[in-house]
Amino acid sequence: MRHVAFAAALAASAPALAGIVSISNGGIFHEPPPANIGLPNNSQASVVQGFNEVQNLVLAAGLNVYDPNIPGFTALPAGTVVSSHMLVFDPVQTASGDADITFDGNIIGIIFQDLPLFQTHGLLGRPGVSYPGSNVSAYGFESTESILLIAPNVLRFHAEASSPGDRFRVLTPAPASLFPILGGVLFLRRRR
Known part of the structure; x- marks a missing residue:
């Protein structure tokens, strides 16, 4: 005994560990992810791809995120324990992509604009994965993308994308x- x-x-x-449970419409979950999946034109596929990033991180300072529960922008307070997940849609030619992405925890924030994505690569990114530098533009969302919370732990994503594709980071609380x-x-x- x-x-x-x-x-x-x-x-x-x-x-x-928190994680991505599923990506609909043939989406691909990578574990481990290819080292270049975060870079434009290196992970080209006609489906949404995802991978887990940093897990169980205690935020040392507040972090501005989009909260789909409001919906609107808010700050996660210092001391919040988060796990991060990256989603990538980077088709070879201009294409549209749709997917429902299910997580094993409720969604508490999304980062989808170029500058906030760039600014959080070091904090929330996965070690060993290459991410775009600040000189790459339009790898976050532009005006044709949308995300809709359809359950506390499920996002519906729609994009019209070409090079450099679209990326967004989803935060869930640590289990x-x-x-x-x-x-x-x-x-x-x-x-x-």
């Missing part, structure tokens, strides 16, 4: 630890 309790405690102490649940189970087991 001691081994089971120790294994459960170890599992509970490991950081939980809660299982430790309180396992601790309660072990406590009840001990009382018997």
Whole structure:
């Protein structure tokens, strides 16, 4: 029994990861992602692609995001624990793309404009993935893209894109630890 309790405690102490559950219309989830997927013209596909970025990050300062729950712009306060996910639609020629993207946690913010995307690559980007520099324009959303929250954890995305494609970052809260649940189970087991 001691081994089971120790294994459960170890599992509970490991950081939980948030993630993309699915991308409709043939979308592709990469794990791990190709190193160049963040760069224009390197991840060209006629479907939406996605990958997880930084996980369980405690924001040291407030972070401005678009909140689809309002809808509108707001700031996530310092101390918020977030996980980041990047979505890419970069067709070879001008094309439209549609997808419903499901996450395992509620969506608390979206970053989709060029400058905020660039400014958050270092904070929220995945180590080992190359991202565009500040000299690349129009890799966020322009006027033809739209996102609609259709459930607390599901976004509907539509884009008309060509080079350099469209990218956006979705933030979800970090998953809660299982430790309180396992601790309660072990406590009840001990009382018997």
